[in-house]
Amino acid sequence: MGGIFSGGLETFLAPQPIMFAGFGVFMGIIIGVLPGIGPLLGVILFTSIIVHLPPVVGMGLLIGIYVGGSCGGAISAILLRIPGTPIAAATLLDGYPMAQKGKSPEAVGIAITASSLGGLLGGFALVFVSPLVAKIALKFGPPEYFALTVTGLIAISVVARESTIKGLISACFGLIIASIGTDPFTGYDRFTFGYGNLMGGIRLVALLVGLFAISEMFIQIEQGGLNIKPDIKVFRPPLSVVLTVVRNFVNLLRASFIGTFIGSLPGTGGVASSFISYAMAKASSKEPEEFGTGKPEGIIATEAANNACCGGALIPSLALAIPGDPITAVLLGALMLLGLLPGPELFRQYPDIVGGLFFAYITANIFLFLLGLLVTPVFVSILKIRKNRLIPMILLLSIVGTYAVQASIFDVWSMWFFGLVGYAMRKRGFPLAPLVIAKVLGPIVEPAFRRSLILSAGSFSIFVTRPIALIILIFNVILLLWTSIPPEKLKAARMATLRLLSKRSPAKS
Amino acid sequence: MSKEKLWNLISASFCIAFALYVLYLTLTTFVQDQASGGGPFANSAFYPRLVAGLIIFLSLLLGASSLIQKTKREKSRGTEKDEPARVLDQVEEKQPVGEDKVSIVRIIAIAIVLIVYTVLLDLFGYVVVTPFLMALLFWMLRIRNWISVAVLSVVSTFVLYVFFASILEVILPPGRYSLPWW
Numbered sequence: 237m238g239g240i241f242s243g244g245l246e247t248f249l250a251p252q253p254i255m256f257a258g259f260g261v262f263m264g265i266i267i268g269v270l271p272g273i274g275p276l277l278g279v280i281l282f283t284s285i286i287v288h289l290p291p292v293v294g295m296g297l298l299i300g301i302y303v304g305g306s307c308g309g310a311i312s313a314i315l316l317r318i319p320g321t322p323i324a325a326a327t328l329l330d331g332y333p334m335a336q337k338g339k340s341p342e343a344v345g346i347a348i349t350a351s352s353l354g355g356l357l358g359g360f361a362l363v364f365v366s367p368l369v370a371k372i373a374l375k376f377g378p379p380e381y382f383a384l385t386v387t388g389l390i391a392i393s394v395v396a397r398e399s400t401i402k403g404l405i406s407a408c409f410g411l412i413i414a415s416i417g418t419d420p421f422t423g424y425d426r427f428t429f430g431y432g433n434l435m436g437g438i439r440l441v442a443l444l445v446g447l448f449a450i451s452e453m454f455i456q457i458e459q460g461g462l463n464i465k466p467d468i469k470v471f472r473p474p475l476s477v478v479l480t481v482v483r484n485f486v487n488l489l490r491a492s493f494i495g496t497f498i499g500s501l502p503g504t505g506g507v508a509s510s511f512i513s514y515a516m517a518k519a520s521s522k523e524p525e526e527f528g529t530g531k532p533e534g535i536i537a538t539e540a541a542n543n544a545c546c547g548g549a550l551i552p553s554l555a556l557a558i559p560g561d562p563i564t565a566v567l568l569g570a571l572m573l574l575g576l577l578p579g580p581e582l583f584r585q586y587p588d589i590v591g592g593l594f595f596a597y598i599t600a601n602i603f604l605f606l607l608g609l610l611v612t613p614v615f616v617s618i619l620k621i622r623k624n625r626l627i628p629m630i631l632l633l634s635i636v637g638t639y640a641v642q643a644s645i646f647d648v649w650s651m652w653f654f655g656l657v658g659y660a661m662r663k664r665g666f667p668l669a670p671l672v673i674a675k676v677l678g679p680i681v682e683p684a685f686r687r688s689l690i691l692s693a694g695s696f697s698i699f700v701t702r703p704i705a706l707i708i709l710i711f712n713v714i715l716l717l718w719t720s721i722p723p724e725k726l727k728a729a730r731m732a733t734l735r736l737l738s739k740r741s742p743a744k745s
Numbered sequence: 746m747s748k749e750k751l752w753n754l755i756s757a758s759f760c761i762a763f764a765l766y767v768l769y770l771t772l773t774t775f776v777q778d779q780a781s782g783g784g785p786f787a788n789s790a791f792y793p794r795l796v797a798g799l800i801i802f803l804s805l806l807l808g809a810s811s812l813i814q815k816t817k818r819e820k821s822r823g824t825e826k827d828e829p830a831r832v833l834d835q836v837e838e839k840q841p842v843g844e845d846k847v848s849i850v851r852i853i854a855i856a857i858v859l860i861v862y863t864v865l866l867d868l869f870g871y872v873v874v875t876p877f878l879m880a881l882l883f884w885m886l887r888i889r890n891w892i893s894v895a896v897l898s899v900v901s902t903f904v905l906y907v908f909f910a911s912i913l914e915v916i917l918p919p920g921r922y923s924l925p926w927w
Contacts (some may be wrong), residue, residue, distance in 0.1 A: 288913045401807045405760055408800045412767060412793060419789040424780040426789055427770065457852055462886055624886035628879055629901050631859065636871070636905050640915040645867050652860065664756045682792050689785035 240367060240583070244591015247292045248599070256293045257596050260300020261603040262611070267301065268308020269618050270626065272456050274321040275305020276563050280444040281630070283570045284637030287441075291574045292592035296600070298570055299593065302563055303600040306506060306543050307351035307608065310535075311615055314343045315468055323506030323542040326514045330527060330534030337530050342480075344616075345473025346532050347539045348608035349481040350488060354540030355601035357492035358499065358547025362554075363594045365500075369555035370583040378687035379698050383708035385681045388558040390712050391502040392565075393670045400716075406661065407670035413438055414678020421686060433646040440569045441641045442650035443675060447668050449634045450655025453627050455662065462624035470613045477609075480532055487517050487533050488540050495541035499548025502558050506542035513541035543604075547597065554578055554590065557680055562669040569676045573641075579680075753811035757804040764800035767793055855885055870920025875902040 247253070260282075267278035278301045286294030309324030314331035327347060334343040376384070389411075393403030416427045417437030428434040456462075481488060491513040498509035517537035518527040527534050549560025550567075557579035559565035568578045576582060576589065583590050608615075638651045658668055674681075692698035700706050771790035775781040781790035862878045879898035888894055909915045 285913060288915060399807070399810075401803055401810060402756075405800060405803045405807065408796050408803065409763075411796045412800075415793050415796070419780075421786050422780065422789050424775075424778065424789045426775075426780075426793065427767075454852060454856070457855065457886070458849075624883070624888055625897060627886060628882035628897075631882065632875065632879060632901060632905060635859075635863070635866075636909055636917065639918065640909055640913070643916055645863070645918065648863050648866075652863065664752055666756070685792065686785045694784055 239587040240591040240594070242591070243588025244593075244595050247588045247592035248296070248595035252290075253293045253296050253592065253596065254599060256289070257296040257300045257599045258603045258607070260297040260302075261304035261600050262300075262607055264301035264304020264306075265308040265311075265604070265608060265615050266304075266618050268305035268320045268324075269311045269615050270621070271312050271316070271318045271320050272452065272623075273626075273630070274309070275302050276566065277449055277452060277630075278305050279563055279566050279570075280441075280448050281633055281637055283444065283566060283573070284441045284641050286570055287573050287641055291571075291576060291589055292596065294574060295567070295570065295593055296596035298567055299596045300600045300603065302546055302567065303355055303543065303597070303604055304607075306355075306546050307348060307539065307604055308615065310347040310351065310539055311344055311612075312619055314347060314535075315340060315616070315619065316466055323510060323545070324538075325507065326510040326538040326542075327535055329514065329538070330529070330531050333528065334530035334532070334535070339530065340469075341471045341473045341612075342477055342532070343530075343535060344471075344612060345475075345477030345609060346480055346535045348473065348612075349478050349605065350491075350536040350539040351543040352601045352605035352608065353481060353488060354492045354495060355543035355546055355604065356598065357489070357540075358496045358544030359594070359598045359601060360547075361496045361500075361544075362547040362550050362597060366551045366555040367583060367590075369551060370580040373556050373580040374584065376580070376704065377702070378684045378691065379702045379705040380708065382681065382684035382688055383699065383705040383712070384556055384558055385677045385684060387708055387712055387715070388502045388552075388677060389670065389674055389681075390715050392559070392562070392673050393667070394715055394718065399665065402666045403670045406666050406668070407674040410671035410674025411678050411681065413443070413671070414675045415682065420679070420683055433644070438650060438654075438675075439638075439641060439644075439647050440573060440675065442638050442647040443654050444566060444569070444672060445634045445638050446651040446654025446656075447658035447661075447672065449630065450651060451658030451662055451668075453631055453634075454655070454659055456623060456627060462627070463622055465620055465622050468616060468619055470616050472612050473609055475609065481536055484533055484536050487520075487536050490516060490520075491537045491540035492544040495544030496548035498541075499545030499560055500551045502552055502560055506545040506561070509545045509548075510538040510542040513537045543601070550593075550597065554582065554593065555580060557677070559673050559676065562672055565669070565673040565676045569672075572676070572679070750811045754808050757808035757811070760804040760807070761801055764797040764804070767797040767800075771797070851885060855882065858882065858885070866918050866920070868920055870922065871917040872902070872906065873920065875905075 263282070264275055264278055267273050268275055279298050282298060282301055286297055288294075289297070305321065306323060309320030309322075310327045310331060311320065313319040313324040313328040314335050317328050317332045319325045319328055331343050331347060334340075389407045390404070393407050394400050414437070416434055418425055418435055425435055494513045494516065495506070495509040498512065499506070514527075514534060514537045517533050518524045521527065521531075521533060523531075545560075549564045552558040552560055553564040553568055557568060557577070559568055571578050571582075576586060634651065635648055638647050639645065641647060661668060661671075688698050689695070698705075699709060771781060771794050775790040781788055785791065858878065858881055862874060865874045876898045879901055880894050883894045883897055888897075906917065910917055
């Protein structure tokens with residue numbers, strides 16, 4: 237642990253990493269503010285840039301975007317009732333009514349303060365828990381690793397709001413795409429059709445940018461409303477909002493714990509944590525009927541949870557190479573692009589880089605607090621940019637960024653292909669996240685699977701005779717069976733659990 | 746049969762066709778190249794075959810569940826959604842927000858412009874082609890002020906050029922005539 241801190245401090249404490257983390261937060265808030273863009277798109281677009289930077293600097297930039305973007309969506313949720321990102325959806329429940337009462341500066345200020353403090357608390361969990369998890373995972377062998385990666389794939393498919401079956405199919409497509417290129421065991425070129433460009437496989441950046449950025453831009457164009465300019469007054473939040481948040485420290489701590497815990501579960505993400513935290517805050521409040529009318533506690537509960545989720549999601553991502561959500565999947569992909577394999581070996585071989593990432597995360601949340609409160613007028617002004625100016629710029633950045641990774645026009649063509657695939661998938665209700673996670677985990681899943689079979693001389697019994705692998709696989713089966721429970725029964729179970737935890741009479745909805 | 750069910754069946758069929766093609770490749774090309782025999786170490790075809798088989802199974806499940814289960818619309822009839830579900834639906838279903846909904850013809854035209862740009866990018870380079878692309882895109886997205894279009898096109902091209910070429914030292918496509926010359 238000491239090596240992680242000292243190495244991390246040495247790696248991160250320099251002007252360039254700190255500057256890029258701050259720049260990342262700044263860009264992340266801007267990206268999060270704009271409805272329809274979101275931190276996932278921001279992280280994807282900037283992944284093409286970080287390959288030209290040192291690892292801690294590049295990852296600090298992406299982590300900054302992750303942290304900033306997770307908060308930025310709250311600003312448009314509060315001012316326009318349109319969350320910039322799905323994870324800010326719960327914030328509008330009290331944020332928008334508070335803005336309607338003429339308290340927009342306070343609402344935005346509370347959201348930013350709660351986000352940064354929640355993120356910091358999530359960061360402390362990341363710093364202290366992930367090395368412990370990594371230490372346990374060092375004892376895992378290929379069968380355990382295979383079982384864990386399957387958990388990551390199933391979890392993200394199961395929690396997709398679209399059909400679970402479609403999510404699993406999407407994940408399988410990702411595994412096939414990941415197998416394109418040179419077989420790591422035999423050196424045989426699979427599915428390359430003689431093209432030299434495919435020997436290294438489909439470039440992750442081309443796939444990500446195409447699937448998410450290109451498809452999203454076309455969907456945005458299709459929706460219309462490209463010339464709308466919201467009528468918003470620019471403001472700066474009062475610093476008294478800090479006291480408001482700190483006085484609600486119980487709510488803040490509870491929300492941060494919920495966010496961190498739920499974020500650490502693969503596949504769950506910020507949306508679930510913010511709504512659960514909101515429900516808990518309401519159930520625990522002395523005035524539950526005031527929730528939904530502009531209560532600061534509502535904003536604190538949602539924003540602290542969804543930013544603490546970022547720290548929580550990084551725990552399984554860094555320690556086990558199991559992404560907590562699509563954004564951490566992209567972060568893992570970025571680490572791989574930088575030549576670093578996420579997982580317990582990263583903690584053993586590169587403790588300085590791990591420590592650098594920890595410090596980047598903590599610093600990003602500090603920057604979120606400072607930039608978020610002091611530079612709010614810029615972020616609010618960004619909301620006035622019309623989409624018909626923004627979309628061409630994002631398309632250009634997508635093309636140039638994808639090309640820049642390997643100076644390859646083939647990558648740009650791959651990007652267009654996956655743009656078409658992403659558009660078709662979204663139209664037909666196939667989630668994209670499982671495909672991305674499968675592509676990122678593919679280089680881990682297949683070798684783990686084949687090594688397990690090599691160890692057992694081809695027998696599948698190795699997955700059931702190793703206790704930890706068996707437990708994880710049983711958990712996977714339970715996870716799959718869980719999706720067969722009708723949603724109404726799940727909702728009833730969820731409400732009953734919340735009532736039990738809050739130890740109060742049933743909350744009015 | 747509802748539209749949603751029909752599309753699910755079509756999607757399932759497409760997935761099965763894709764998986765069968767993967768299986769076909771592993772049974773022909775891989776076998777010809779002697780890459781499909783032996784144990785887990787030597788058999789390059791085993792893992793893709795397994796995944797392709799999984800796709801077929803899941804696609805059959807998708808097709809069957811589409812025929813048996815109610816569609817989302819049928820399920821939601823008469824069911825009141827709670828606040829989180831309503832809020833999320835509002836965010837995720839993305840209803841058109843403006844009267845200036847763009848026609849499918851225009852969307853296809855934008856796609857064609859981008860494809861042509863990629864071809865010309867390789868021929869003439871970033872600096873020459875990009876301002877025209879940006880101007881065309883801004884115009885197609887209904888910015889009619891020519892001064893704004895010209896300024897935005899040049900500025901966006903220039904900013905990205907400075908950022909990638911100067912700061913990150915990435916070589917942007919020079920085209921066949923290696924532009925810019927400086």
